[in-house]
Amino acid sequence: MPLRIDVITIFPDYFAPLQLSLMGKAQQSGLVTIAIHDLREFTSDRHRSVDDTPYGGGAGMVMTPEPWGQAIDAVVTDQSTLIVPTPAGKLFSQPVAAELAHSTHLIFACGRYEGIDQRVVEYYRPRIDVRELSIGDYVLAGGDVATLAMIEASVRLVPGVLGNPESLVEESHQLPGVEYPSYTKPPTWRGLDVPEVLLSGHHDQIARWRAEQSTIRTTHNRPDLLPGS
Numbered sequence: 001m002p003l004r005i006d007v008i009t010i011f012p013d014y015f016a017p018l019q020l021s022l023m024g025k026a027q028q029s030g031l032v033t034i035a036i037h038d039l040r041e042f043t044s045d046r047h048r049s050v051d052d053t054p055y056g057g058g059a060g061m062v063m064t065p066e067p068w069g070q071a072i073d074a075v076v077t078d079q080s081t082l083i084v085p086t087p088a089g090k091l092f093s094q095p096v097a098a099e100l101a102h103s104t105h106l107i108f109a110c111g112r113y114e115g116i117d118q119r120v121v122e123y124y125r126p127r128i129d130v131r132e133l134s135i136g137d138y139v140l141a142g143g144d145v146a147t148l149a150m151i152e153a154s155v156r157l158v159p160g161v162l163g164n165p166e167s168l169v170e171e172s173h174q175l176p177g178v179e180y181p182s183y184t185k186p187p188t189w190r191g192l193d194v195p196e197v198l199l200s201g202h203h204d205q206i207a208r209w210r211a212e213q214s215t216i217r218t219t220h221n222r223p224d225l226l227p228g229s
């Protein structure tokens with residue numbers, strides 16, 4: 001049963017990259033099907049409007065609920081998970097990507113402006129799994145880029161999508177922290193040599209060196225990922 005993904009957005013062209021590379025191959029192989037829907041196709045007024053002023057005042061505009069209700073109703077099943085990207089969401093992570101990779105049907109609601117009327121989440125929450133997710137503590141102009149990131153992170157974990165599942169095995173067994181530095185040919189480049197140990201063929205020494213390098217990089221770049229932090 002392929003993973004089905006429906007993306008609802010006012011900028012369908014944002015998702016053209018999903019036809020390329022690994023995501024494109026995943027679709028061609030039938031492991032994943034991805035459909036992009038223009039929210040404005042679900043409006044009923046002449047101007048195809050999707051936003052209005054916020055109740056209670058405040059800056060900007062809020063996306064009105066009805067087009068979202070029409071669009072989600074057009075694709076939803078009882079197996080659906082509705083993902084709503086938002087700065088206020090729970091943090092998206094590799095474990096969440098693994099959960100999404102094993103879903104049956106994902107619907108991504110890509111908001112813009114100041115967000116989507118909260119009643120959309122309130123309406124679907126009693127009916128299907130609804131997840132408000134954020135990809136990080138910085139502010140984007142909408143949910144489209146976040147959706148691209150979450151789709152790529154999740155789809156690469158769908159069994160059969162990655163040509164070399166070995167890289168997933170290594171990724172999953174990796175010690176907490178960031179990965180070690182990687183090198184390839186040539187052995188010397190602009191006077192810089194590949195670390196000698198990597199050319200030695202001593203796999204135990206290579207593994208030890210890589211673990212040390214991971215710890216050094218994690219300590220420097222991501223001390224929050226160190227064990228016990």
Ligand SMILES: CC(C)N1CCN(Cc2ccc(Cn3ccc4ccc(-c5n[nH]c(N)c5C#N)cc43)cc2)CC1
Nearest residue numbers: 085086111112114134135136138139140141142143146
């Ligand atoms: C007081 C009141 C008027 N302010 C109202 C706006 N608040 C913050 C605010 C700022 C910008 C946007 C733009 N936007 C629209 C839909 C949407 C979806 C995701 C994201 C998003 N940003 N960063 C992430 N990691 C995200 C994810 N995932 C951003 C989105 C939405 C929301 C700040 C408070």
